[in-house]
Amino acid sequence: MNRVILHVDMDAFFASVEEVDNPSLRGKPVAVAGPGQRTIITTASYAAREFGVRTGMALGQGLKLCPALVIVRCDHRKYSHVSAMIIDILESFTPLVEPYSVDEAFLDVTTDLNRFGGAETLGGRIKERIREETGLTCSVGIGPNKLLAKLVGGRRKPDGLSVLAPGDVRDLMESMPVGKLCGIGPETERRLGSMGISTCGQLGRFPLQILVREFGVLGHTLSRMGRGEEDSPVVPLGAGNEKVKSIGHSATLPRDVTDLVTARRVLLTLSEMVGRRARRHDCAGNRVTLTVRYRDFTTFSRQMTLAHPIRTTSRIYRSASAILDSVSIVRPIRLLGISLSHLRFGCLQGSLFPADREEDSLQGALDLINDRYGEFSAMYADQLPDLRGSNGIIPPSWRPRGVRRSV
Ligand SMILES: [Mg+2]
Numbered sequence: 001m002n003r004v005i006l007h008v009d010m011d012a013f014f015a016s017v018e019e020v021d022n023p024s025l026r027g028k029p030v031a032v033a034g035p036g037q038r039t040i041i042t043t044a045s046y047a048a049r050e051f052g053v054r055t056g057m058a059l060g061q062g063l064k065l066c067p068a069l070v071i072v073r074c075d076h077r078k079y080s081h082v083s084a085m086i087i088d089i090l091e092s093f094t095p096l097v098e099p100y101s102v103d104e105a106f107l108d109v110t111t112d113l114n115r116f117g118g119a120e121t122l123g124g125r126i127k128e129r130i131r132e133e134t135g136l137t138c139s140v141g142i143g144p145n146k147l148l149a150k151l152v153g154g155r156r157k158p159d160g161l162s163v164l165a166p167g168d169v170r171d172l173m174e175s176m177p178v179g180k181l182c183g184i185g186p187e188t189e190r191r192l193g194s195m196g197i198s199t200c201g202q203l204g205r206f207p208l209q210i211l212v213r214e215f216g217v218l219g220h221t222l223s224r225m226g227r228g229e230e231d232s233p234v235v236p237l238g239a240g241n242e243k244v245k246s247i248g249h250s251a252t253l254p255r256d257v258t259d260l261v262t263a264r265r266v267l268l269t270l271s272e273m274v275g276r277r278a279r280r281h282d283c284a285g286n287r288v289t290l291t292v293r294y295r296d297f298t299t300f301s302r303q304m305t306l307a308h309p310i311r312t313t314s315r316i317y318r319s320a321s322a323i324l325d326s327v328s329i330v331r332p333i334r335l336l337g338i339s340l341s342h343l344r345f346g347c348l349q350g351s352l353f354p355a356d357r358e359e360d361s362l363q364g365a366l367d368l369i370n371d372r373y374g375e376f377s378a379m380y381a382d383q384l385p386d387l388r389g390s391n392g393i394i395p396p397s398w399r400p401r402g403v404r405r406s407v
Contacts, residue, residue: 002166004119005234006107007141007149008090008126011158013103014043017082018072020135029066032074033059042074046158079103082134087237089129093122098234106146108234123161144169147230150182169228174201181225187297188222191215200226247285249273250337256295258332264321268380270338271317279367283345284309288319291337292327299335302327309344312363313380316340 010016014032019025029048031041041062044053051066063069083102090097093116096108109122116122123140130138141153143164152162152172164172178200179189195214197203203226211219224230249270257263267290278284286309293299302323310316320338369378 001110003108003144004110004113005143005146005149006109006119006123006126007100007143007146007153008086008105008107008130008138009141009150009153009157010086010103010130010136010138012043012045012049013136014074014079015045015048015072016136017079019045021078025070025072028070029053029068030070030072031059031062032072034074082136085134086130086136089133090126091236092129093126096234096236098236104150106149106234109142119163120161123163127159127161145228145230146232146234147182147225148172148228151176151180154180173204173226173228174199176200178203178226183225184222185297188215192222200228202226204228246289246339246341246343247274247277247281247283248289248337248339249277250291250335252335253333256332256334258329260324260329263324263329263333263336266336267320267324267338268313268317270336271320272313272376272379274338274340275311275313275316275363276367276370278311278340278343279363281345283343284311285340285343286310287340287342288316288323289337289339289341290320290323291335291339292324292329292333293335293337294331295334296331297334298331300327301337305342309342311340312359313366314359314363 015030018030018032025045027047028045029051030045031048031053032043033039033041039059041053041055041057041059043055044057044062048062048066048069051069053062053066053069059071063071079102083099086103087097087099087105090105090107094107094109094112098106100106109116109119113119113122116125119142123142127138127140130136137159139153139157139160139162141149141151141155141160141162141164143149143152144166148164148169152164153160156162176199178184178192178197179186181200184192191214192198192203195206195210197206203222204224206223206226208219208223211223213219215222251266251270253262253266286306287303288306288310289301289303291299291301304319304323306319310319316338366378370376
């Protein structure tokens with residue numbers, strides 16, 4: 001059966017939210033950025049983009065390109081709130097909504113399409129509702145799978161609506177640069193380029209054995225991506241706990257670090273974020289994964305499997321630290337991530353060991369304080385100064401609520 005997948009991507013999300021909040025910013029070159037000294041631009045308004053200001057650019061460089069640039073400090077709480085509003089709107093069209101990042105979502109509208117009078121009409125109504133209720137514009141792409149919905153949606157921004165019919169996939173992919181595909185980053189693009197592959201058409205026809213030799217199992221995925229084939233389902237929030245695979249958080253560091261003391265402090269904060277979510281969802285996991293990304297963007301993950309599921313901040317932290325100790329850090333670290341997987345839900349048996357019981361009750365007390373007074377009201381001394389608002393990055397794993405669904 002042919003699926004119809006709709007991708008919604010908010011236009012210059014953070015900057016647009018700020019413009020709605022403060023109409024005097026409208027049409028001005030606006031950059032949303034974090035507080036730190038090494039601040040990078042999280043979102044640039046379209047007016048700023050005309051000067052060449054881009055997301056991920058250092059603030060200083062942005063100001064050089066556009067001296068009139070208006071800098072607004074990012075306010076995650078505000079964006080999360082608007083993001084949750086948008087998900088609510090999308091869920092009023094279909095329950096099959098998968099938030100993909102703070103400003104993107106996929107909808108499986110295969111069975112709802114007729115009710116709404118076709119893809120184009122549905123896309124238009126979604127855009128209209130979002131604009132009415134939040135004042136924001138978005139771009140919508142509709143296609144036979146997630147890969148293609150996102151691809152076509154990204155071609156007409158801002159405020160675009162694109163529909164790709166299954167019969168047009170081949171033509172579209174033939175000359176599409178591989179780097180335009182979600183999932184093919186600059187490094188993969190470079191490696192493909194060195195093999196003489198620059199378009200999706202070339203990638204889709206390239207001998208599979210060579211791709212597999214070069215990229216391992218990923219070679220199969222790349223080959224299919226080149227042909228525009230992709231079949232991952234849209235997994236809605238709250239789709240049943242059996243689908244929840246992991247709870248993860250990552251953070252780009254305020255500066256690239258080589259010293260393990262700073263790295264551990266970040267791990268502690270991440271452990272608290274992961275642990276809080278696990279405890280809130282009444283689950284625990286016995287696999288901890290540490291992800292390290294170096295300054296040059298090379299990334300690796302290491303896992304540790306434990307005899308019993310864990311969920312307290314200190315246990316998650318101890319596991320992640322042990323993994324960090326077991327690897328040799330060869331370059332400055334740019335990003336760290338922790339995820340907890342092999343999750344089990346429901347009440348956990350109390351520990352038999354007094355020391356563990358003590359740790360659990362301490363954790364319970366800390367959670368109560370943070371529930372009442374806000375996140376990080378009570379924290380471990382090692383978390384000071386912590387990561388909050390360090391660079392204005394919301395990681396891709398961020399979700400408006402609930403648990404991240406990924407491996
Ligand atoms: Mg966006």
